[in-house]
Structure formats: C-alpha cells, structure tokens
Amino acid sequence: MAIADNLRGQKRAAMTGNEAVAYGMKQIEPDVVAAYPITPQTDIVEKFSSYVADGEVDTEFVTVESEHSAMSATVGAAAAGVRAMTATSSNGLAFMWEVVYIASGSRLPIVMPVVNRALSGPINIHCDHSDTMGTRDSGWIQLYSESAQEAYDNLIQAVRIAEHPDVRLPVMVMQDGFITSHGMENLNVLEDDLVKKFIGTFKSENPLLQVNKPTTFGPLDLQDFYFEHKRQQVEGMEHAKKVIVDIAKEYEELTGRQYSYFESYRLDDAEVAIVVLSSTAGTTKVVVDELREQGLKVGLLKPRVLRPFPAEEYADALKHLKAVAVMDRSETFSTNGGPVFSELRSAMFELEERPLMTNYIFGLGGRDIWTKDIKGVYEDLFEIAKTGQVKNKVNYLGVRD
Amino acid sequence: MSKQKPGWRDIPEGGLIINPGSAEEYKTGDWRNKRPVFDADKCIQCMLCWIYCPDNAINLDEGKVIGIDYDHCKGCGICVVECPDRAAALSLEDEHKKNEETE
C-alpha cells in the first residue's frame, strides 16, 4: 500500500478493496470492532488487527469466536452507546443472520463491510451476491460498490447515514469478493482529520451504559407493540432515502466524487440498457464505450442503494428505454428471475409505457463474466427492441448446457 | 389497560423500555389461590422470607419485615415453608376463603 500526497485533503493510494475498507475503518476509528475472519474478507480483519497492534487506532478489537458472536458483540457495544463495527462475507453473514435482524430491530447504527461471496453449498469462496441478497429484508441499508474507491467512499458515508437521528439503522457496504477485495487499485483517500470531521462523534439517544437512567433493551414484544416497532423501522428507511442523498452531496463537496441511489452511464439517450451491480458494472462500461463507438445507443444503470429501494427513481431512470436487461449475480430460486430483476420489474409497473425487460443470471460462484458475454446481452436487447418480444424472461449467462 | 395504546410515533424506537421497574404496575397478585398471612408479633426478623421470595413481595420498612405485598405475591408459599419453625410468623390460607370473608 503506497500513499502519495495530493490536493484537497486527499491522498492517492494503491490499495486492494479490503485494504481500502480497513483503512477507512482505521480513519473512522470505531470504539469497538468485533470481527471474525472469513475468505475473502480476512484481510480486513488482519489489517485492522495490525492497526490495533501498532497503536495506529484507538479501538477495542474483540477477537470473537464466530460471526454470530461478532454481530452479537457489535450489537452489545452499539447498544452500550459507542460506535461499533464488524465485517464479514458469505457464510459468515449467514451465520450471524439472526443477530443481523436484531441489530436493525434494535435501531443500532452499526456499519458492516461485506465482501460478497457465494453461499454454500457446495462451498465456494468466490464472488456472487447470494449472501447479501438474502439479507435484503433484514432492515439494513445496503450500499453496493463497484470499486475499492466506492467501497471506501460508501463506508465513510455509511457512518453518517446509519447514525442520522432520522434513520438510526445499520448499513452494510458491499464489494465483490476477490475481484474488488483483492484487486489492487489506485484510489483517493481522505486525510484522517477530514474523515473525523465528516463523521463527527456518535451520540446514542438511550445508551445502555447510562447507569442513572436504566434502559431495558430487547424485551419480549408481543402482538400489541411489535407491529408498531416494525412500522417505525419502515419510517427510518423512508427517511434514509433523503439522508443518503443529502450525505452524498456533502461528501461530494468534500471529495468531488458524486454519489446517488445509482449511477447512470450513457443512459440518457440510450435505447437499451443493462442494469448490473458492483464490479461487473465496470466491465459493462467498457462494453458500452465500445458499442457507442459503433454508434449503438447502449447504456448502463448501476444500482448503489438497494435498501431502501427508491423504486420511483429507478423507474424514472429506465422508463425511456426500449429494452432493459437486469443482470443478477444471485438466484432467488423462484423460477421467476433474480432479486434485482424482480424488484426493478415491479418498480416499472406504474409506468404507462414500460421497457421490455429480461433477466440474466450470471457469475454464480465466481464464474467469470466476459465482455463478449455482455456484448451478447446488448445484442439480445436490440433484438427484443426490434421484435417487441422477450423470448426468455430469465436467461443463464455463462453456464454450460 | 382500558385506554388506547400508543401509536408507533409515540413510543421509543427499537423496543426500548425507558421506565425502569415498570413491571411493578403489573399486578400478579391475582394469580394467587393461597395467600401468606404475616404475624408481626411472631416475626423474629431473620429476613429469610425476603431473601427467598421470588416476587419481591415481602414488604419492608427500614430493613424490617412488615408484611406481604399482595399486589405482587403469587402465593407460592416459599416464605411460609422457609419461615423458621421457632417463629412460624407466616401461614397460608385459601385466597377464595379470604375473598368470601370480605364479601
């Protein structure tokens, strides 16, 4: 990791996605981190441990014996009233599943980097999005990142989003396992003091560690009140939509880097477009540029925020297109398409004129996706636009017959 | 509770309970079918009933036992059994018998 000086309180650095996130965590300097190593997240835990060991960060690091305990200890620390973080991947996220819901249900503003990896079984260590897609309904805000730069930027913003008094919900920040987490990249990181200033200090409203004002956390909440507490959570998510945009603007002023619910790439005048998350969006941009050179009006929409799901904004961004292909790096096993496809398709329902939509499941278990595959998807989209017919609603891209 | 329960905007977020010890408002005394009766004259203030009571239902005044908190006593009878034989300051009687008498 090499860091060179740059203007505007930023430094140019060469880091992997994991290093960028660990570095961001060091700058955030949470009071407590409780984490358990799992491929491909392990570097984050290792790197952060070395920061702790070298006294570069004043964080209490809890070397828990499992992810279940990682999230449990993080919940305990956040409830106590301090800033607390953890990080995980795949089966680790699955193992902490129960407590993931407890974190959001208890309105604890925990920030958790997740390095996307396929869920077992069979066991696989490579990238797909089955892990975090499963937690879409867990009440966490979800931010997906294309690159190490975005993973870092999302992480810093996540602290503000999570802790915002109108939100108070946990946030997971995703990056693609190995592809981003282990790929070396040049990025801009902020100076420590700017991060500190941007995130501010955390003030819990009802900390457990307030002995003169005893609070009970985690009661038995039955038919007469549980529903009200869930309704409050929805309200927090509703507020998050505005807060995410506001904080992105503030962050842009600080860094010059722009964020919103999603990134539109050459989309405005496009006739057909692909919707795809994370690192594959980078690959798709290359294809878009190539096809644009050939005069083809192709575009890309890269979702960043999947929870909350700003349905109207997504629909608005896609409504002018003739055909849209949603590429999902995970399955729902509904036999009706992947998770992003299902939600986006539903978001288009209110439109009077809708683009034709098709779904491609790809890259499961780290299966490579090639530019030629993506070109093929654009070819299919033009065919759909021309014929007005979607031959296959759900396609499997890159699987052997 | 006869009055309308609060709506979602009017309760603390996350299921937190911010009024400690509010369970005291909940009367478990009506679970009882037998009630311990305290005889102050016989009591030797050994405090065993207090240390063994599961329901915090031994009324005290400056560290002395003065009676039973019938709002919360569930009538388990532990205090009666554990009251030393030499004192026998606690005895058990039927709750419904007591009610009949008062009616």
Added chain:
Amino acid sequence: MANLKEMATRESRLTGGHRLCSGCGAPVVVKQILAGTKKPVVVGAATGCLEVGTTIYPYTAWKTPFIHSAFENSAATMSGVETAYRAMKKKGAIEEDVKFVVFAGDGGSYDIGFQSLSGAMERGHNLVYVVYDNEAYMNTGVQRSSSTPLGAATTTSPAGKKMAAKSRPKKDLTSIMVAHNIPYVAQVSPSHWSDTVRKAEKAFEQDGPAFINAMSPCPLGWPHEADQTIELAKLAVDTCYWPLFEVENGEWRLTYKPKKKRPLTDWLELQGRFKHLFKPENKHIIDQLQASVDQKWEALLDKTGRK
C-alpha cells in the same frame, strides 16, 4: 459480607410484577447474585424464562440497565457491552465503576449458547456469567437439555414404554468452565443464600471472567410444589447431587459439607420427572444415579483436600 438486614435496605434491582411462575427459582438466584455488589450493574440475559418473564413490553422488572438479544449469544452480547465500557472508560466517557452480569438458563449455556459462553470466558472479559440451571428447556415447555440428569422425564425424553426418560448423564459445565482457566468458578444453590452472596461478591471483584452455576428448581418442569423450591435446592446440596464449591485461580475449595450425606432418593422422590424411576424395573437407574453422585462427590473431596 453484608447481612440480610443491610442487603434488604438496598433498592431491589429486580422488582415484583414479573411474570415468572409462582415459586420460580430463577428470580431468587438473581436476587442473591445481585446482592453480591453495591456497584452499578448491567444485566444481560439469554432468551429464556427469566428474560421473557421480566421484560414483557411495555413492562420491565429491571431497575438496572438490561440487555437481551438472543438465546445463544448472551455472553457475546455482554462481551460487546463490557468492551464498550472499557473503550468509554479509557476515553473518560464514563466515570462509574460498573459491573457486568449475564443470567442464562441451562439451554442458553450448556447447549445453544455453549460456544458464545466459551468464547467470552476465553477472551477474558470482565463479566460474571450465571447459569440458573433448571435442567431442561423450561421456557418452551420442558424439553431435555444436556443438563437434564439421567433418567429425568421431559417432553422430549418422556418415560415411555421402551425408554425410561433421558438415557444420557448430565453434562458437567462447571468443570468445563474450570478448564477455561478463568479466575473464578463456583457452584451455588439459592437455599444457601450466604454462600451464594459471598461467591457473587468474589465473582464481581475478579479482574476477569467469573462463572457461577446456580441450581434453580422449577415447579413447572421438575415438577414440584411451588413452596418446595428452596427445600429442593437444599436437598440437591445435602444429597451431594449439587455440591457447593469454588475454584479460585485453579484452587478447588469445598464451601459446604453436609453433616450427613442424604440418599439421592430423598431429592428424587419429590419430583414428578423421576416418578417412573421408582418402579421396580427402573431401580438400576436410581442405582446408577446414586453411584454417579458418590463417585463425583469423592472426586470433589479429593480435589478440595477434604477427604
């Protein structure tokens, strides 16, 4: 150690109005353990009778900070709280000297929470972990746990025509905790309140983790008459089924030796879960139970130098 009168003048940290069964042993254990410190204390609990019974929203019976998150993670959750406390203390964000205690049943400790308990003890968090051991999953309606003794009937180890209830012996969690090389491990019974309070005091004053295993009779699950809770706890001690001892920095000490060791049947016969053992064809199980108690008692006398 404070006497009862002095303890009784302090404000109760667990109020009445909780919904635990009449005659439940758990709140008695809680009262005696919490009498072991005058300092502010944060209480954690695993999902179970105690947690459910004391925190039915919008009521809480706790007058002290309380946290529950799930069944199997009370030790991990409290690890996080205690770590946050150390972080705050270091930064001067909290002044008080605060103590941390977890109460969990045998389900949340011997079984589903075993890993998280072991992890928290190994990591050396400064907290006291207390099991209220009622020897089965009582909150869900009396299912066997690894703490259920041999021969005890539960709803998942019933005394049937082919099998006479639980076929496996009780797990020795206290010894497993001793094997974690933590500063303090003890077994207590609510019948012996002064022994319990004294051990709680020691546990709270350790620099590091302490584990206390408390016998907690259950009128619903054992089942027994509600007024016999303390008597059964006493008999568990007097039969040497549940000896009172402590292990402080590896040194074993017997804290109570019954004047006369009573036969185990004195304890068994008061409980419905052992009723079937008194049939002639099941006598061998009682013999087995008694032999196990005898063997363990002798071993304990050995370890504590009381032979």
